[in-house]
Amino acid sequence: MAWAVLLVLLPPAARAVDDRHVLVLGRISDDPAAHYDQLKALLDYVVPRMREVGITEGRVLMARDAQQMASYLRRGRVDWVTETTSTAVQLQQRAGARLLLLTERSGVSRYHTVFFTRRDSPVRRIEDLRGRTVAMQSTASTSAYMVPMITLLEAGLEPEILLGPDERPSPGRIGYLFARSELNISVWVQKGLVDAGVFSNLDWEDPQRTPPALRADLRIIHQTPEYPRALELVRADLRPEVENRLREVLLQAADDPEAREALRLFFGTSRFLPVDARLEQALDGLRAGVARVRAEVE
Template sequence: MFRFANRVLMGFMVVAGLIPGDAGPAYAGEGQQLTLGRITQEPSKNIDRLNGMAEYLSAILAPNGIDAVKVVIAENPDRMGEMLRNGEVDLFSETPFVALDLMEAGLAEPLMREWKKGVAEYHTIIIARGDGEVRSLEDLRGRKVAFEDPGSTSGYFLPRAAMEAAGLALEKLDNPRSTVTGDAVGYSFAQGEINIVAWVNRGLADAGAISNLDWEDPK
């Protein structure tokens, strides 16, 4: 395996914005339940951290009339946007690119910068087999790369931007076994860093994009 493509990034805790005609966030007033959201297709991967965050918020917000903090999961950004419009979510934890889209839509406002696995910043790495032929972005022409999911900053947005900046054309594949057209870079979503490593190891992908934190500690 090898690593490269260093890009600094961070996460955000975002608060639901006021929508014209809306009565306001659900947490206004006393004796209320706060709803904490997250976009993920892997709830089991995020639920422990979210439950811990919910417990912490419940404790510190109790004097302000918050009785409980409930965790809700949205499977994609569109669903989160719908939940924000309907007042079903008060706060959500998300990666920068997805959070920015929802903020630009007027559905949310930044509240605080989040740390991931105890660090404030992390970056993307590209992994490939040590006995393979991929040693640089240029080597990806005509080959396949595994991204994490469409909402991942380190596992999709940043590596894709780096590849496009290097002049590579990306082609979404129906599945990892599909044939790549010409010298395009074919990509599929593996839905998790463990799957990305497995795809690269098994030859389903010539390279994969994950964060350095997930590479160093895949828990």
């Protein structure tokens, strides 16, 4: 039998009862065509190994944002979602999605955010950023938006969005703006367009995102605790036998040579890991922080 994996780009109608044989993998994306092959490869591997629980077909469904994906999960349009941590937490809060597994990418399952300034800056700690400006990536980023925003709030700072580097925040507040890419964040800080930047320690160590010539002029002033790099979720009412078998297949994939290329294409995944107490504790703190950002900033 041929194992079919279909791309769905348009909002679908209510899911038919006879679709119980279909496993739908979802992701939030502003470029569905680019992400499709990355998702399809793993579905092509997973679906044939799900036949014993009635799964014989796979589909990919993209959403434009967390709100739309939460709607798909609540309506049963998506069964399984792969997302960054802060977005995963929002899907748990908005749609009751259940945590399935921790995702390790390129051998890294957890990372942290760094705040950095120019080496000659008078800023030595994040509290010194009051009245100054910080470059972030976008609201979709865990490491370069959500975690830094939580950190600023916990430090007693009041974030204020700015339209561009030429603007200054109101007295006593901290201005933030979006540079759209990690490289832009590094460049803006190095050139003095902003007082500080934020992104992950992996981006700090990546020469494509923080070139050595730039990093020589920069200095880390704060590092956050670690948090999960990415998570796999399932919808709240997914059949238990499907959820359990999907977990088994993904956990075993790293030891299966047939899965090697599919995992590589799946955003550089090296393996999937079970949920443990350390992960749950990290997510509890992040859930509270995400709720605070949504209430006080967004």
